[in-house]
Amino acid sequence: MIEGLFYLLLFPGLVFQVVCGLGFEWVDRKLLALFQRRVGPPWYQPLADMIKLFGKEDLLPTQANDLIASLLPLISLSAVLTAGLYVPIAGFSPFSFEGDLIVILFLMSVPTLSYYLAGILSIGIYSVLGGGRSLLQYFSYEVPFLIALSGPAVAAGSWSVEGIMNAQFSLGSFILFQPLGFLLALIGLIGKLKRDPLDIPSAKSEVIGGSLTEYTGAKLAFWHLVMNVQAVVGIFLMINLFLGWTKFHNPAIALAVFVLEVLLITGVLSTTSAVFARLRIDQLAGFGWRILVPLSIAQLTFVILMGA
Amino acid sequence: MSKISIPIGPQHPLLKEPLSMMVDISGERVLGASLRLGYVHRGIERLAQTRTYTQNVHLIERICGICSHIHTTTYCQAVEAVLGVEIPLRASYLRALMCELERVHSHLLWLGILAKHIGLDTIFMHAWHDRESVLDVMEEISGGRVLHAANQIGGVRFDIDHDHDSMIRSALKKLHEQVAGLLDVIENEPALIARTKGVAPVSPEVIKKYCVVGPMARASGVNVDMRRENPIPPYDQLDFSVVTHPDGDAWSRTYVRVEEIRVSLNLCESILEQLPEGPVNIRVPRRVPAGEVIIRSEAPRGELFYYLRSDGTDKPARLKVRTPTLAALSLLPEQLSAIHVADIPVVLAGVDLCVACADR
Amino acid sequence: MTEINLDHLCNTLKSNLGCDCHVFEEIMNDKTLVIDADSLKDAVKLLDCEFDNLHLSAITAQQRDPQADDIEVIYHFYLGEGFSLLTSLLGEEHVLPSLISIIPGADFYEREIAEMFGITFSGRTETPSLLLPEDWDQGPPFIRKEDKDE
Numbered sequence: 001m002i003e004g005l006f007y008l009l010l011f012p013g014l015v016f017q018v019v020c021g022l023g024f025e026w027v028d029r030k031l032l033a034l035f036q037r038r039v040g041p042p043w044y045q046p047l048a049d050m051i052k053l054f055g056k057e058d059l060l061p062t063q064a065n066d067l068i069a070s071l072l073p074l075i076s077l078s079a080v081l082t083a084g085l086y087v088p089i090a091g092f093s094p095f096s097f098e099g100d101l102i103v104i105l106f107l108m109s110v111p112t113l114s115y116y117l118a119g120i121l122s123i124g125i126y127s128v129l130g131g132g133r134s135l136l137q138y139f140s141y142e143v144p145f146l147i148a149l150s151g152p153a154v155a156a157g158s159w160s161v162e163g164i165m166n167a168q169f170s171l172g173s174f175i176l177f178q179p180l181g182f183l184l185a186l187i188g189l190i191g192k193l194k195r196d197p198l199d200i201p202s203a204k205s206e207v208i209g210g211s212l213t214e215y216t217g218a219k220l221a222f223w224h225l226v227m228n229v230q231a232v233v234g235i236f237l238m239i240n241l242f243l244g245w246t247k248f249h250n251p252a253i254a255l256a257v258f259v260l261e262v263l264l265i266t267g268v269l270s271t272t273s274a275v276f277a278r279l280r281i282d283q284l285a286g287f288g289w290r291i292l293v294p295l296s297i298a299q300l301t302f303v304i305l306m307g308a
Numbered sequence: 309m310s311k312i313s314i315p316i317g318p319q320h321p322l323l324k325e326p327l328s329m330m331v332d333i334s335g336e337r338v339l340g341a342s343l344r345l346g347y348v349h350r351g352i353e354r355l356a357q358t359r360t361y362t363q364n365v366h367l368i369e370r371i372c373g374i375c376s377h378i379h380t381t382t383y384c385q386a387v388e389a390v391l392g393v394e395i396p397l398r399a400s401y402l403r404a405l406m407c408e409l410e411r412v413h414s415h416l417l418w419l420g421i422l423a424k425h426i427g428l429d430t431i432f433m434h435a436w437h438d439r440e441s442v443l444d445v446m447e448e449i450s451g452g453r454v455l456h457a458a459n460q461i462g463g464v465r466f467d468i469d470h471d472h473d474s475m476i477r478s479a480l481k482k483l484h485e486q487v488a489g490l491l492d493v494i495e496n497e498p499a500l501i502a503r504t505k506g507v508a509p510v511s512p513e514v515i516k517k518y519c520v521v522g523p524m525a526r527a528s529g530v531n532v533d534m535r536r537e538n539p540i541p542p543y544d545q546l547d548f549s550v551v552t553h554p555d556g557d558a559w560s561r562t563y564v565r566v567e568e569i570r571v572s573l574n575l576c577e578s579i580l581e582q583l584p585e586g587p588v589n590i591r592v593p594r595r596v597p598a599g600e601v602i603i604r605s606e607a608p609r610g611e612l613f614y615y616l617r618s619d620g621t622d623k624p625a626r627l628k629v630r631t632p633t634l635a636a637l638s639l640l641p642e643q644l645s646a647i648h649v650a651d652i653p654v655v656l657a658g659v660d661l662c663v664a665c666a667d668r
Numbered sequence: 669m670t671e672i673n674l675d676h677l678c679n680t681l682k683s684n685l686g687c688d689c690h691v692f693e694e695i696m697n698d699k700t701l702v703i704d705a706d707s708l709k710d711a712v713k714l715l716d717c718e719f720d721n722l723h724l725s726a727i728t729a730q731q732r733d734p735q736a737d738d739i740e741v742i743y744h745f746y747l748g749e750g751f752s753l754l755t756s757l758l759g760e761e762h763v764l765p766s767l768i769s770i771i772p773g774a775d776f777y778e779r780e781i782a783e784m785f786g787i788t789f790s791g792r793t794e795t796p797s798l799l800l801p802e803d804w805d806q807g808p809p810f811i812r813k814e815d816k817d818e
């Protein structure tokens with residue numbers, strides 16, 4: 001009982017993930033600042049932003065349903081936190097079972113759908129536009145993302161993240177065999193996180209704040225938290241599926257390798273958002289279905305043929 | 309999908325200055341737009357009739373916060389023409405130096421805004437960083453970053469010495485490198501090209517029909533530049549090329565403006581090289597004889613038009629200002645139809661709006 | 669660059685439109701013709717055919733005589749060199765033909781002087797408020813004679 005609560009609330013649950021989420025935001029912003037010849041925020045800035053948002057007045061359009069609007073970020077947050085519980089951290093995975101990859105992927109789709117609902121239900125013109133865009137974007141990246149992530153699972157012969165991670169000890173990191181799959185998964189992750197250059201649903205110069213235009217105060221803070229925790233869970237998942245090598249007999253080495261890999265992927269994400277311009281939604285849809293989907297299917301076919 | 313109208317402005321992240329547009333959209337398609345100005349209308353044309361010619365130099369400077377120097381330059385040229393005085397050659401060179409520096413910083417500012425609009429914040433930061441060094445130069449030689457108060461009727465109020473000269477030269481050299489880097493990004497960055505190539509193309513015929521001027525006209529292949537057409541010293545003694553591009557889309561507008569930065573940097577260098585010795589201003593009478601004059605000059609955004617009528621008192625009887633943005637704005641509703649919602653920022657940026665100029 | 673022969677142009681306008689037209693020499697560096705308001709639109713149409721690079725720089729309106737109600741409107745063109753058409757609107761009612769069917773770019777210029785001087789433009793739908801507030805009710809704000817009496 002005590003152990004279960006510890007897992008849920010402290011590690012690898014709520015507190016750990018939130019701290020990681022805020023830490024990710026800081027590293028990301030700092031790296032972006034370096035690319036842009038700026039100083040960047042101090043380490044406590046993401047936390048300060050959260051606290052400030054919690055202190056702000058909570059407003060919604062009168063026609064919007066306050067209860068649903070508050071529930072959506074909370075549901076999303078619990079979904080990504082639950083997903084985080086199943087992703088091994090430096091080889092530590094108390095809840096692992098065969099097939100948990102499917103559960104994680106399902107749970108990680110919940111925020112996207114809530115984001116869409118948040119846009120539609122908070123009435124404003126820009127929210128509706130942003131919500132529609134987020135759904136369109138979801139259809140563009142989700143299919144190649146899922147196919148790309150099933151590559152390591154097929155190669156390892158296991159649908160458990162821990163099993164895939166362990167398989168890489170004997171087979172070697174899957175990024176070496178499936179570089180294309182890694183790339184596709186990374187693009188999918190950027191789309192999922194709505195990060196620049198795929199921040200189409202929340203493009204400030206086009207739809208103000210997208211779905212979240214009408215959100216303020218604590219609700220908005222929760223949405224920011226959802227995005228950050230989702231990023232962290234996504235990065236952890238990518239490491240376990242494609243990089244591996246995070247389970248050693250010595251936990252210190254395992255942790256060091258894990259942190260290094262996290263920083264590596266964060267660096268790649270920040271670089272991508274610094275050097276690319278935002279795509280248009282029709283360009284993304286074309287890119288997703290004409291290029292990413294065929295590539296991911298080719299990748300998966302290749303993996304299956306190699307395994308057979 | 310049904311038609312909805314989204315308001316863009318007067319306050320909107322897209323706009324740095326207040327302008328109001330109602331854009332009708334259906335799904336992700338734009339159907340049409342209507343436009344309204346006047347949120348920064350200060351009645352400067354009328355105010356000018358109640359002030360003396362000298363006071364007006366400072367009033368006119370406040371028409372625009374980006375191209376303030378070209379406004380005072382054109383105004384002073386108009387008054388000097390009515391007075392019938394010729395200013396020292398060194399003064400006209402110094403005026404031109406400021407004009408070219410202003411063009412550089414205006415175009416860099418514009419490039420930053422375009423990059424920001426298409427989500428390329430890195431270029432935004434870099435362009436504005438470089439722009440800051442131009443502003444530093446202008447501050448160093450005139451005393452003001454944005455409002456320089458550099459002109460007076462009969463010449464300029466500043467002079468540059470040897471230290472200034474070497475400082476400007478080193479800044480220009482650095483800018484040359486930075487602009488080469490920016491041009492490289494514009495020509496090669498795939499997402500930027502995908503967002504701007506073929507977006508909202510304008511044909512030369514439409515440009516002529518709508519009387520559009522400046523870089524926007526040149527990006528459609530209309531070879532017009534008032535510095536060349538209507539040469540006032542020192543442009544008649546300087547050698548420079550007029551950048552044009554045939555495509556007329558958002559990308560060619562970007563290309564033309566960034567190339568123009570290079571042309572202007574080169575012009576600055578040749579101005580410094582040919583800078584004649586002599587006084588920088590002369591005394592002129594306060595009372596201006598009766599007369600009417602028209603001056604056309606090339607502001608960063610295109611042809612700037614001044615009409616001045618003097619009735620022999622110490623105040624102008626009529627001062628008409630037609631800024632280049634006003635000419636470009638009339639094309640905007642036309643451009644904002646049958647495009648993607650996501651292209652609105654690109655189209656708006658392509659016009660290089662200066663709402664304060666248009667409103668006066 | 670086509671050199672504008674002002675006398676020739678004046679005669680062409682006179683013979684083709686049968687209107688009164690003469691050279692105006694006050695403006696120092698622009699060639700200017702005076703034409704009456706009724707034949708303005710035909711004159712611009714003729715210019716548009718004659719010159720392929722007809723560019724309308726601006727439209728200026730002003731009260732030359734501060735004591736009178738007359739408003740003078742100058743159309744500033746650029747055809748490789750400056751060229752202006754000047755027309756005077758006498759009396760209280762000021763009506764001008766709109767040019768937007770020939771030069772769509774004249775739209776904003778016409779709206780501006782319609783607002784500032786109370787000139788009505790015939791042949792176009794409306795001139796909605798461009799610069800002044802929607803609730804402006806003090807008439808055209810620009811130079812009227814009372815200002816000059818102060």
